[in-house]
Amino acid sequence: MRIVIENVGKTFVDTKKHEVTALTNINFSIEEQEFVVLVGPSGCGKSTLLNIVGGLMSPTSGSVYFEGMAASDKKPSLGIVFQEIALFPWRTVYENVIFGLEEQGISKQEQQDKGKHYIDMVGLTGFENSYPKQLSGGMKQRAGIARALAIEPDLLLMDEPFSALDAQTRTLMQEELLTIWNRTKLSTLYVTHNIQEAVYLADRVIVLSRHPGQIKEIIHIDLPKIGRDKDEYRVQFEQYADQIWQLIRQDAQDALKEG
Amino acid sequence: MSQQRQVITNRVAFLEQKIPAYASVLGISVLIAIWEVVCQLEIVPPLFLPAPSAIVMAGWEMTVSGELFSNLFASLYRILGGYAIGATIGIIVGLALGFSRWADAIFSPIVYSIYPIPKIALLPLIILWLGIGELPKVVIIALGVFFPVVINTFSGVKNVDPMLIKAAVTFGSNHFNVIRKVILPGSLPMIFAGLKLSAGTSLLLLVAAEMIAAQEGIGSMVLHYGNLMITNKLMVGVLVLSLLGLLFNKTLQWIERKLVPWK
Numbered sequence: 001m002r003i004v005i006e007n008v009g010k011t012f013v014d015t016k017k018h019e020v021t022a023l024t025n026i027n028f029s030i031e032e033q034e035f036v037v038l039v040g041p042s043g044c045g046k047s048t049l050l051n052i053v054g055g056l057m058s059p060t061s062g063s064v065y066f067e068g069m070a071a072s073d074k075k076p077s078l079g080i081v082f083q084e085i086a087l088f089p090w091r092t093v094y095e096n097v098i099f100g101l102e103e104q105g106i107s108k109q110e111q112q113d114k115g116k117h118y119i120d121m122v123g124l125t126g127f128e129n130s131y132p133k134q135l136s137g138g139m140k141q142r143a144g145i146a147r148a149l150a151i152e153p154d155l156l157l158m159d160e161p162f163s164a165l166d167a168q169t170r171t172l173m174q175e176e177l178l179t180i181w182n183r184t185k186l187s188t189l190y191v192t193h194n195i196q197e198a199v200y201l202a203d204r205v206i207v208l209s210r211h212p213g214q215i216k217e218i219i220h221i222d223l224p225k226i227g228r229d230k231d232e233y234r235v236q237f238e239q240y241a242d243q244i245w246q247l248i249r250q251d252a253q254d255a256l257k258e259g
Numbered sequence: 260m261s262q263q264r265q266v267i268t269n270r271v272a273f274l275e276q277k278i279p280a281y282a283s284v285l286g287i288s289v290l291i292a293i294w295e296v297v298c299q300l301e302i303v304p305p306l307f308l309p310a311p312s313a314i315v316m317a318g319w320e321m322t323v324s325g326e327l328f329s330n331l332f333a334s335l336y337r338i339l340g341g342y343a344i345g346a347t348i349g350i351i352v353g354l355a356l357g358f359s360r361w362a363d364a365i366f367s368p369i370v371y372s373i374y375p376i377p378k379i380a381l382l383p384l385i386i387l388w389l390g391i392g393e394l395p396k397v398v399i400i401a402l403g404v405f406f407p408v409v410i411n412t413f414s415g416v417k418n419v420d421p422m423l424i425k426a427a428v429t430f431g432s433n434h435f436n437v438i439r440k441v442i443l444p445g446s447l448p449m450i451f452a453g454l455k456l457s458a459g460t461s462l463l464l465l466v467a468a469e470m471i472a473a474q475e476g477i478g479s480m481v482l483h484y485g486n487l488m489i490t491n492k493l494m495v496g497v498l499v500l501s502l503l504g505l506l507f508n509k510t511l512q513w514i515e516r517k518l519v520p521w522k
Contacts, residue, residue: 056425078429086426090444090521099440100430131521151430 001069001076003030003053003155003187007062010048021212022048026062028206028218030155033185037202039192039244041252045213046191047083047159053189054080054157066154077104079148079186081158085140087132093143094119094128100151118146121180138169145177149184156186160193174200178226195248199240200228207247210255216247309491314498317491326480331499333475337393338465338503341400345457349405350450353412357446358438363413370409378403378460379467386472396468403464404457411453415446448522451515458507462500477503 008026011019022045030036038046051057053064055078066076079100087096098115119125122142132140141161148156162170174197181188181201192198198205202221209216221240223233291311297303298310305313321327355362356370382399389395419442427441469478481496 054429056429077431080426080429082422082426084420084422086420086422088423088426088441088444090447090519099427103427103431103436133521147430 001032001154001187002067003064003189004067005029005049005053005062005064008049008052008059008064009061010045010052010057011060023052023059023213025214028215029067030187030189032187035181035188035190035201035203037190037192037198037205038208039195039198039205039248040208040213040216041210041248041255042193043255043258044208044210044251046193046208048213049208050157050159050189050191053155054078056080076154077151079151079153079156081141081144081148081156081161083160083163085132085144085164087140087143087147089132092129092131093124093135093146096132096143097146097150099147104151114150114152118150119143121149121183122146123176136169137165138173141165141173142176145180149180149186152184153186156188158188158190160191162197163192163194170197177201182226195241195244198244199237205240205244207244209247210251219243306488306490309494313491314494318495318498321492321495327495327499330475330477330480330496333473334465334469334477334503337396337468337476338400338461341397341465342404342458342461344397345401345404345461346408346454348401349408349453349457350412352405353409353450353453354416354438354442354446356409357413357416358442367413370406374406374410378464382468382471391472396465396473399468400461400464403460407457407460408450408453411449411456412446415449415453416442418449419445447519451511451519455508455511458511459504462504462507466500 005026005028008023009021010023011021014020026049028036038049040046048057052059069076077100088099091099094115097119098111101111101114115128119128122145124139124142124146127135127139127143132143135143141164144161148158162173165173178201190198190201199221203225205219205221207216207219208214219240223236223240227233228237294308295311298305298308298313309317318327352366352370356366357363378399381402382395385395385398389398423441423445424437427437432440465476466478466481469476470482473479477496477499481493481500484490484493484496
């Protein structure tokens with residue numbers, strides 16, 4: 001099953017009643033079991049795009065659809081990992097993880113099995129009964145990831161999931177995410193402004209530019225999925241990172257000036 | 260040679276000072292003791308201020324004769340009934356106003372224009388409508404409880420993080436489940452603030468309503484003994500009201516801890 005983003009555009013009306021084009025002419029697709037990363041400077045509309053794909057915002061033009069699914073089939077399921085984490089503070093880790101399963105109406109037994117399985121996968125065993133408040137930032141986001149994985153979504157969306165974490169935790173979480181991803185092989189759309197992260201995780205990197213937000217280039221990362229941080233790939237890794245940086249640099253500088 | 264040194268000590272230790280458990284009863288015990296001494300020395304005539312011991316004696320007498328409990332139960336029935344009705348409807352209406360923009364636009368002006376009326380001013384009207392039985396008292400308490408609960412619930416709903424609503428919808432929640440699983444628990448802390456606020460209001464309205472029109476109840480008992488100038492029995496009523504308020508608040512706190520363990 002492919003996810004197609006076709007001619008998507010989005011315009012906002014700002015406070016002075018001016019039309020602002022956030023996204024224009026966005027065309028790409030996410031193949032089955034593909035990990036696509038959207039990268040771009042701040043204000044390029046990457047989060048807007050992810051929200052549109054995630055059904056949290058409607059595009060002004062164009063559409064997003066799952067190819068190879070009839071309209072009568074059951075709705076494709078989406079798992080979203082939020083930048084703000086968005087765990088329900090009144091639910092324990094376990095209750096948060098099974099939230100989507102509850103809403104799917106599957107049996108309690110199955111909820112328990114899957115909940116346990118994914119909590120174990122993200123390494124939160126022993127914290128099932130903790131409230132989010134009692135967890136560290138990294139652990140909260142693990143719970144957020146487990147919640148998204150638990151529904152075994154047709155498309156996994158991640159919106160800068162590690163941007164609130166410190167650099168060390170972030171590196172570890174990236175490694176863990178790769179390990180987890182290799183076990184589940186979910187089609188994934190991942191948004192980040194961190195170029196290293198993009199090269200480390202992606203099958204394909206989509207570089208967005210700003211004013212208006214549009215696709216500047218799509219780059220295939222031709223490295224083995226696991227172990228890109230090894231010495232033997234360092235040169236290639238840096239080349240990819242540099243190539244992306246050169247594409248973004250001017251935009252990022254402009255963004256900085258505008259504040 | 261002795262070394263010179265300057266030890267750095269915690270200069271904000273006063274922020275985490277440990278207070279012994281007896282401190283919280285100290286103030287009230289001393290107050291009662293002074294009160295007792297003042298009365299025993301007859302500095303104040305017992306008609307104006309009876310001694311604590313005299314109040315306890317009178318309370319014991321009234322308990323034995325059954326007078327206290329028949330009044331207390333009459334009052335409890337009214338206040339618990341009125342409170343339960345007012346709080347339940349208040350929470351439901353508050354959730355509806357918070358969730359539906361239509362309901363908000365249509366009903367909020369009504370709620371806000373009735374809210375500032377001191378509810379006791381409506382009692383004569385309500386007695387006219389409903390007679391002088393139990394119903395008008397229950398209704399007036401329910402009304403007094405309803406408004407603070409509605410307004411707090413409403414702002415609780417408005418303060419629920421929209422991100423959490425988005426998260427719930429993403430994971431497949433329908434509107435009903437969004438209310439039940441996100442908006443209701445998210446606004447619970449504010450709802451409890453409203454419930455505690457209206458606990459005081461309900462006690463006030465109870466006594467006022469009973470003083471205006473009732474044969475039985477703590478309020479009418481207090482008024483009755485006031486008219487007869489039997490001050491120590493009057494004070495028993497006041498004491499019971501204070502305990503009732505305390506108990507009410509403690510119960511709400513206990514329920515809150517049970518329902519909001521995640522705060």
